[in-house]
Amino acid sequence: MYFINKIENKNPNLKNDLRLSIYIVIYFVLIALNGSLKHIFKINESQSSFLSIMIGAVILFFILLGIRIVLKRNSKIILFSSLFIFTLLYVISFIFADIYSFPLKPLINKSLIPTFLWYIPLGVLVFSINNKEILYKILLKSSYFISAIVFIVFIQIFVGNSEEIKNYNMFFSYTLLLPTLIHITEFVRTKKKYLLFLSLFEILEILIYGARGPLLWIIIFSFFVIFINKNKIKKTFLVAITVFAIFIFINTDSFLLYLTKQLDYYDINSRTITLLTSNDITLLSSRDLIWNSSISLILEKPILGYGLGNEFYAISNDMNMGRDEIVSPHNGILQLALNFGILSGVILSVLIIISFFIIRKINNVFHRNLLLIFFFAFILPSITVGDGLLTKPGAAVYFYLFLNYIFQKNKYQNEIKLQKKIIHN
Numbered sequence: 443m444y445f446i447n448k449i450e451n452k453n454p455n456l457k458n459d460l461r462l463s464i465y466i467v468i469y470f471v472l473i474a475l476n477g478s479l480k481h482i483f484k485i486n487e488s489q490s491s492f493l494s495i496m497i498g499a500v501i502l503f504f505i506l507l508g509i510r511i512v513l514k515r516n517s518k519i520i521l522f523s524s525l526f527i528f529t530l531l532y533v534i535s536f537i538f539a540d541i542y543s544f545p546l547k548p549l550i551n552k553s554l555i556p557t558f559l560w561y562i563p564l565g566v567l568v569f570s571i572n573n574k575e576i577l578y579k580i581l582l583k584s585s586y587f588i589s590a591i592v593f594i595v596f597i598q599i600f601v602g603n604s605e606e607i608k609n610y611n612m613f614f615s616y617t618l619l620l621p622t623l624i625h626i627t628e629f630v631r632t633k634k635k636y637l638l639f640l641s642l643f644e645i646l647e648i649l650i651y652g653a654r655g656p657l658l659w660i661i662i663f664s665f666f667v668i669f670i671n672k673n674k675i676k677k678t679f680l681v682a683i684t685v686f687a688i689f690i691f692i693n694t695d696s697f698l699l700y701l702t703k704q705l706d707y708y709d710i711n712s713r714t715i716t717l718l719t720s721n722d723i724t725l726l727s728s729r730d731l732i733w734n735s736s737i738s739l740i741l742e743k744p745i746l747g748y749g750l751g752n753e754f755y756a757i758s759n760d761m762n763m764g765r766d767e768i769v770s771p772h773n774g775i776l777q778l779a780l781n782f783g784i785l786s787g788v789i790l791s792v793l794i795i796i797s798f799f800i801i802r803k804i805n806n807v808f809h810r811n812l813l814l815i816f817f818f819a820f821i822l823p824s825i826t827v828g829d830g831l832l833t834k835p836g837a838a839v840y841f842y843l844f845l846n847y848i849f850q851k852n853k854y855q856n857e858i859k860l861q862k863k864i865i866h867n
Contacts, residue, residue, distance in 0.1 A: 458511045459573045463580040465508040466567050469560070469835060470581075470620065472497050474588045477613045481595050502559070508567040517570040520845070524562045532557075535749030542748065544755045548768050553751030556833040565838035569846045578808040581815075582628055585621035589644060592618045596647050615648045619656040620819045620836075622648070623663055627811050630667050655827055663818040670802055729772045729827060735760045736776040744784045750832060753780035774825040781832070794821065794831070797844050804847060813847070816840040 476497045480490050512518055532554055539546055571577050595614055622644040629637035648656050739748070739756050748756050757780075758769045771777040779787030798817055804810040820836030831837050 456573060456576070458515075459571050459576045460580070462508050462511055462567050462571050463577040465504040466564060466577065466839070467580050467584040468504045469501050469564060471584050471587060471591075472501055474591050474617050477617060478591045478595050481613070482598060498559075505560075505563045505567070508570075509563060512566055512570045515570050517566060520569050520842075521562070521566045524566060525558075528557055528562060531750045535751050538746075538749035539752055542752070542756075544748075544752050544759075548754040548758075549749075549751035552754050552768060552770070553833050556830075556835075560835045561833055561838045564835045565842035568839050569842040571846075574806060574809040574812060574843075578812055581812070582624055585624040589618065589621040589625075589640070592621075593647070596651055614651055615656045616823070618644055618648055619659065619823075620815070622656075622660055623815045623819055626660070626664055627667055627815055631807070631811070655823055659818045659822055662822075663814070667814065731761070732757060732769060732772050733776060736771045736773065736780060740776065740779045740784060740787075747779065747781050747783040747787070750781045753777055756780065771829045772827055774821075774829050774831045777829045778831065791825070794825065800844075800847075809843070809847060813840060813843050816843065 476494060479485065479493060485493060509521070512521055532549075535549055535553075536546070538544075539549055568577070592614060622641055625637045625641045625644065628634070629641060645657070645660060648660070735757050736753075739753075739760055747753075753771055754768045757771060758767060761769060763769055771780060775787065775791045778790050781787065782790070798821075801810055801813045801817070804813065816836060816839050820834060821831070821840050824831050824834065824837055
């Protein structure tokens with residue numbers, strides 16, 4: 443609270459950065475709350491839709507408040523440019539849909555609405571924030587609340603009677619991924635021990651009740667964050683972590699067996715532990731069938747693709763699904779190739795990968811940490827086993843944060859050149 447009060451006593455620009463940060467974070471908090479309430483109270487379909495609409499309306503209200511601030515800043519150019527580019531892309535998609543006789547409903551519901559309602563607005567709000575420390579610290583504060591909300595869902599598997607509750611939960615693990623990455627980052631930055639214990643507990647929650655993907659991203663993220671901050675971390679801590687990792691690796695079977703026995707007492711089936719102990723951890727959950735379908739569709743339209751949003755029906759139709767049964771590509775790289783053709787898809791994918799290697803060069807620790815967190819929480823999952831690089835707000839946060847860095851860097855370089863020119867003259 444001291445940090446927030448300190449900002450409120452300063453200039454209006456910092457106050458607006460604080461407001462924008464709060465509006466952005468509200469999206470992630472309310473999305474976590476929406477999903478958690480549905481699981482905790484086992485809300486039926488009609489009530490679930492009503493709850494989603496109400497929460498969506500609240501989010502939209504705060505986004506509009508943020509847009510008012512954006513329109514008073516230079517970043518309004520990014521807003522109008524984004525609206526123009528995506529409008530053009532969707533006009534092309536509608537033309538393709540007409541040519542291929544695709545229904546418009548999947549395109550509109552799965553792609554167009556999320557893009558204009560959440561993706562562009564949240565991305566632009568992020569771009570408009572000048573002081574990234576404010577956004578980072580507001581996100582950190584909200585991460586405790588998100589973790590607490592999701593913990594209630596976790597507790598239910600021990601006290602609930604529903605068989606559905608006791609099976610693994612995709613929403614749970616990917617919602618908990620964001621706060622876990624934030625807490626690991628903040629632990630490395632501040633060395634506060636409670637953050638280490640909180641992170642380890644969140645990892646255990648995901649292992650018991652979540653999916654495999656988030657665990658993999660957390661492991662890779664942890665090593666990467668420790669590596670880029672190795673000069674700031676005590677050698678004793680690095681040695682302790684290495685010894686602990688080796689111990690866990692050697693005793694993996696014993697640990698998993700013990701954990702399985704404890705979970706059996708509560709009739710809880712951990713999908714991740716089951717896959718680990720049965721040597722099926724690389725099981726693709728039928729994603730390979732979707733990927734094969736996507737590849738065959740890409741080869742049919744290799745030059746221009748199907749347009750942004752048309753890939754959902756294209757895959758569903760290719761796999762002989764029902765008209766209302768929509769399948770997503772489950773791979774961001776394949777999705778980009780489906781959207782824009784092979785060449786454009788490859789170029790965009792390479793640019794995304796290059797952006798990751800540039801992150802390490804960013805001097806502003808808060809800007810760098812935000813990019814790392816959102817890359818591992820949203821971009822990496824979307825590229826590998828998910829999708830929605832151009833529709834999911836979490837991905838928008840990453841791309842617009844990175845775009846902001848590029849703009850700031852160019853602005854700084856231009857100022858340096860101008861100063862040198864003045865000195866020489």
